Amino acid sequence: MGNALPPYLASLNPEQLEAVRHQGRSLLILAGAGSGKTRVITTKIAYLVRERGVEPESVLAVTFTNKAAKEMRDRAASIESTCSRAVMRTFHSFGAWFLRRNAAAAGLDPNFTIYDDDDQATLLHGLLPQNTRSECKAMVQAISRAKDLGLEPDSPDLSSAFSDPGMRRIYDMYDRKLRKTGNVDFGDLIGLPARLLREDEAVRRRTRQRFRVILVDEYQDSNVAQFELLRLLAGTGDADGSAGAYLCVVGDDDQSIYRFRGAEVRNILRFPEIFPGTDIIKLERNYRSFQSILDVAGDVVSHNAGRIGKKLVAERLGGAKPALSLLDDQDSEAAYCVKVCRERVKAGGRWSDVAILYRTNAQSLTFEKEFPRLGIPYRIVGASRFYDREEVKDALAYLALLCNPRDEVAFKRVVNKPTRGIGETSVDILLEAAGGGAFAGGAFAGDLLSASAEAGESLKGKARAGIKDFLGLVSGLAGLLDAPAADGETLALLVQRLIKASGLVEYHRAQDEVAGTQKVANLDEIANAASLYPRSREGLSTFLETIDLDRSLASEEAAATDAVTLITMHNTKGLEFPVVIATGLEQGLFPRDDEEGEELEEQRRLFYVAVTRAKDELHLTSCRWRRLHGRLFETGPSRFLSEIRGDLIQATAARRADARPVGAVPSPYGARPQPGVPGPRPGAGPREASPWRAGQAVYHDDYGSGVILKVSPTPSSGPLVVVRFETGRQAQFFPKFTTKLEIQKG
């Protein structure tokens, strides 16, 4: 009786195999970068279906990105084809799926569309016209954070989480208004399913019967609301005596980099205590990088206090020491990158082997300027913002309104675009007609189109004709949408008709000519994207949801071209490249000088993510001069660099003037002395007597009194002093170069 493993299991290492075959209540897989976690999760799904008799339909697997979800679906199905019947989606896409199936119970229109932050701000602005748009944006952001925390307008904890006393009232107003439109925001895609599961026993029972196995990828990026939803879905520890679903979460606490968006590292740190009986498996074998690269990543992240702790061990031994280049400014940095790229290609590699990483999008500019001139092909990942463009949002708003006639944001956007003589006052009259009685069971219950048809009659002159025009246009489009589609007809037809008949094409063509933009081309691109969907209400709904939930304009073509990748460090998660250049490793930029505590730890994790993308070669660059917000700053190397054991990297100072020996790399913040380079030179460290110390009261000519938060030494500019003023303003100075900042006695 041979117990040879089937081939799809045989190639796993022992820990991976253990994770795949694990049975019990719940499992936490701590999977370091490059340890094959996607492989484990997909294999586990296939294994459960194949060997354990689990119905694919009863498996729910959630991820955070569409790309990851797609990869999971593809890979699981390639092992076991019936896996395609499992629900494998992003958290938000699962929420939308769930809400459409339980729309009535959730009090939603099954054709709801999803408001992005811009739409949210528009909605709130309609409620608070006396506030500016950017104020509304800020408030909407606070509301979104509240939703990330799983807080509702009537949650007692809301007041302690948000200092603004008006928050509760605004949040409440906003939510009521949003419910009235029948639409949802991103937070609702998590929060409303959770509420429904909490409050509706029938839905809860049905859902828990269905999903017996729940897996979560990139669990370290989940927020409190997602955790709540997960707990409700799993039903573990409920009083009703149900067994609860088998819960398996996979993540890496060292790769949690979305705290600023509400991600909660504690979700993963505390998982075992919240789900008693959890088994933990660590995957620490790395199949991607050379050990020399992992050591650098490990050294930096080991300075974090709040981590579970693990050590990555490379399967690929050896590899060159990562290179650290100390450069003059970002032009030298670009030149250095060019050199690395050319060398790679000369050695038989491809341009696409190389990725240039930076913390902020603004840093890509120098590369974009230099590369075409020097013949380096490149592509920028992220920041496409196609769906944020004016003309694109216009066209989509027409479609959204067609889908849901209660969508007030869409209505306001397009009712008078292009201009039809419907001014602000007319729009208000129409909104009033639709909204006035919605709660009291008004005649139109928020239906803006029906309301406009009636209230439009009471308008006069231009506005009256305009609204007739508009309604005629919309009903024509609705007619086309509902008419039976001939073979091969797609939504593209509807979009083409829409952009022509609405006058959007004409309107934007005129702008193109003046400003040299390509708005008409973008409109055509929407029609092109729509051609993947059938011409029906359902097709339209799917089309809009896909756009709402996936703003990345997935272009296969772009991925296939051989070009250097320019990308923010955040965007690299889940990717890998043979050659990685992590740029801008300067104190004040990465990390920023005001980052400390949890924020500083998150930056270390970001460094860890960036570095562990590299398979063969890692380069780090740090510039002495950095142009930021239009000003030139002298900076020192990032403190992260001094957290790396000196013998792990090959440092070179390629500076024109004042080239200094490598040993002189400063070690900001008085970091503990470490063997090798870089490290503080004896006698030249930050220990020099200086009146500039944290806590010292100061006075500035322009800003008034303040207190020094932090002092960082620089190689030749003296200390860099970060000051918080009584006005609340924070600023940094080189006392060496300014006479305006003085010590305040007392």
Add this chain to the structure above:
DNA sequence: AGTGCAACTCTTTTT
């Protein structure tokens, strides 16, 4: 209603 100018801000951003 549409244009022009001054003022403000300026990490990261899966969904």
Add this chain to the structure above:
DNA sequence: GAGTTGCACT
């Protein structure tokens, strides 16, 4: 320095 936003003007 660049892009966006708000306000005022015609």
